[in-house]
Amino acid sequence: MKPTCLFVGIDVSKSKHDVAVIDQNKQLVAKPFVIADNRQGYQTLINKLNALRQNNGQCPVKIGLEATSDYWxxxxxxxxAQSDExxxxxxxxxxxxxxxxxxxxRAKTDPLDAKEIALFMAEKNPSPTVRRTPIFDIIKDIDQRLSVIRKQLTATLNRLRLELTKxxxxxxxxxxxLDSKRILAVLIQLPTAEAMAQAPVETWRQIRYGKNNVRLPQTLIEKLKQCTTHSVAYKTGPGAGIAVQxxxxxxxxxxxxxxxxxxxxxxLYQQISDQESLLCSIPGIRRETAIALEAYIGDVHRFPNAKKIVAYFGLNPTIQQSGKSKRKARLQKKGNPIVRHKLFMAVISIIRQKKGPIYRYYQRLVDSGKPKLTxxxxxxxxxxxTIYSMLKNKQPFDENKM
Structure with missing residues (x-):
């Protein structure tokens, strides 16, 4: 009896991928094989799968890949791109x-992992992944880079503050x-208290900052000179300000x-839409955050309901209860931490504005005795x-509908 469907499990790694193919009876239809992570290896996979389909009556092929880092x-x-089959x-x-x-x-090897993925596909028969435009992945990578740079910038500012104490x-x-443009313009020219106190008026006048090369305000110059006169800094003399610069x-x-x-x-977002992101209409969400959130969500229709997207990003509460023991509920936190951070900062911004339905919802919970973090x-x-509803219905933020 020929199989009615082939299930393919691919164990993804950096330089190679292990492949196992089974039928609906969970029996191997071919010996597991390995392909290289290059075009030749990918073409080998397609050729073998097409050959297996021909030998088994052109039955459908369902492929499962583990989301191992970005290697998949x-x-x-x-x-x-190569086939819709x-x-x-x-x-x-x-x-x-x-x-x-x-x-x-009991054992764990790459070939066994590939077979387990194929067995998972045969038993669970998960839905196919909704294809997403690669531009969203590009935007996600840029946003992740921005997240790294923000952390590095904060660390560098802390080191600068420490160096200034010397x-x-x-x-x-x-x-x-310390990261204001005019303070940085001063420090790049006059990195120590000694240099500021001894700098002539002409030196201060030559310092410019911003796109329009604006001069320093006289009040700022007087404040800086007053602060640095008779300084107790122990680092003085040649080379004292090199680390600061x-x-x-x-x-x-x-x-x-x-x-x-x-x-x-x-x-990049303009290639997807010639209009501003719908999420920009939400008070407290900046343009950068709106674009990034759309990229992380992707095609909103891959989530059949709001509960799915909440669970996907780890914002659903989890409860641990057994017998008389019941632990305190907390967020699942199994989704993307960057998205949760963006939502957290957006909510903080909304709370500071003290207006809107989300703020009123937050305040109602606090007034009822809930902890602020909860x-x-x-x-x-x-x-x-709310974001899910807006993207699904393609409607801007409407306070009256919440």
């Missing part, structure tokens, strides 16, 4: 890992925002890189459900 994406998009499903490795435990598997402690205490150049580089990446995100988590969930 080249193979996934190659298969999508295959049903592709990208599987969360957590699913296959826990499912393999239920099978009491060369200009009075200045470090007086200036709250290096840190300032690093901060300026990060700021320029952030600006450039944001511009690229906006241009109320923020609930507001994040409500915001995500």
């Amino acid at each position: 994406k080249n193979l996934y998009y190659f298969l999508c 295959f049903q592709l499903t990208v599987i969360n490795p957590v699913q296959t890992h826990h499912w393999a435990k239920t099978q009491l598997r 060369v200009a402690p009075e200045l470090e205490k007086a200036i709250k925002k 290096s840190l300032v150049r690093e901060i300026l580089f990060y700021q320029q890189e952030q600006q450039l990446l944001r511009q690229h995100m906006a241009k 109320a923020i988590g609930a507001a994040m969930r409500k915001l995500l459900v």
